[in-house]
Amino acid sequence: MANDPIHQFRLHDLAGPVNIAGYEISFTNSALFMGIIVVTITGILLLAARKGALVPGRLQSVGEMWYSLVDNMVKNVLGEEGKAFFPLVFSLFSFVLVANMIGMFPYFFTVTSHVIVTVSLALFVVCLVVVVGITKHGLGWFKLFVPHGVPLAILPVISIIEIISFLSRPISLGLRLFGNMLAGHIVLKVFAGFVVSLGALGGIGILGAIAPMFMAVALTALEFLVAFLQAFVFAILTCVYLNDALHPSH
Amino acid sequence: MDPAAAKLIGAGIACIGMGGAGIGVGHIFGNYLAGALRNPAAAGSQFTNALIGAALAEGLGIFSLVVALLLLFVA
Secondary structure, eight states: OOTTGGGGOOOOOOSSOOTTTTEEEEBBBBHHHHHHHHHHHHHHHHHHHHHHHSSSOOOHHHHHHHHHHHHHHHHHOOOOGGGGHHHHHHHHHHHHHHHHHHHHTTOOGGGSSSHHHHHHHHHHHHHHHHHHHHHHHGGGGGGGOOOOOOOOGGGGHHHHHHHHHHTTTHHHHHHHHHHHHHHHHHHHHHHHHHHHHHHHTHHHHHHHTHHHHHHHHHHHHHHHHHHHHOOOOOOHHEEEEEEEHHHOOO | OOOHHHHHHHHHHHTTHHHHHHHHHHHHHHHHHHHHHHHHHHHHHHHHHHHHHHHHHHHHHHHHHHHHHHHHHOO
16 A cells, blocks of 8 residues: 555545535545645745845745746736736746645645646636637637638638637646646655665665665656746746737737 | 456557657757757747747647546546
8 A cells, every 4th residue: 555656646535524415525635735835825925025125035035036937927928918917827826836846745735636626727727718808809809710821721720720729728738737746746656666665675675775766866856846847837828828818819 | 358458558558659748848958959059148038938838748748648547547
């Protein structure tokens, strides 16, 4: 059981099964960690903003870097009129980043390793693109699927491809984050399992366990990079997709 | 063939698709690096685009991982 790499993703109730109208809405370990994530983000940012010194200290620098990273991203991709979406992108980035980072601690639950969480976030983003696009441009927003300067003969094919690529966005956006987190944590667990099972052999087995031990350490470093990179990618793809809502005619 | 064995073989075959994603991500970063060495001044501004491309290519590889996981745990 200790070597089962999937065991870490198991959901379990913390406060007994609660059912409303046939749906289970128990308080699970996933819900607990989502709460921890929100408290962590709020705590770090409030502490960082508490002094508001002209020359920032260490914590305030972290907060300012965190803010300006997302601010630059939104400005570069969406331009000035994208400022209204800054709070959304910042919240998504912070949630995914802190969820990934908290998941890297041993025995902690990774919220983003569940496809329901990531695809919910992605579906929300893509539905928002449709709503914002139609409120801003009316039916003219559907020109997004009819690119400029395409010969009339191949236009229907291109339109169908554009529509399919638009519809696959929530799937790819959600599954990318889910797959990276899931695969990374399974790989870590598998290499840690090699160390345990080789070490249990004793003698030569302990010597053989040294290589997977260093591999596990190196992979942990890589996973921290992936945790940040996936949060960044999620946020920037959100910006790119929102750009379609604001400026549909490419 | 034993259905359980067929499932495991299918999951293994599905993971071959991840090799394609590896080739794609390698191409993107390789070409980014080649471009960055030719014109280091423009490299910083294009790193985000390289990451977007890598993420899009990687997402397709994740699909084959998901197919493998579906075969193992759902089908």
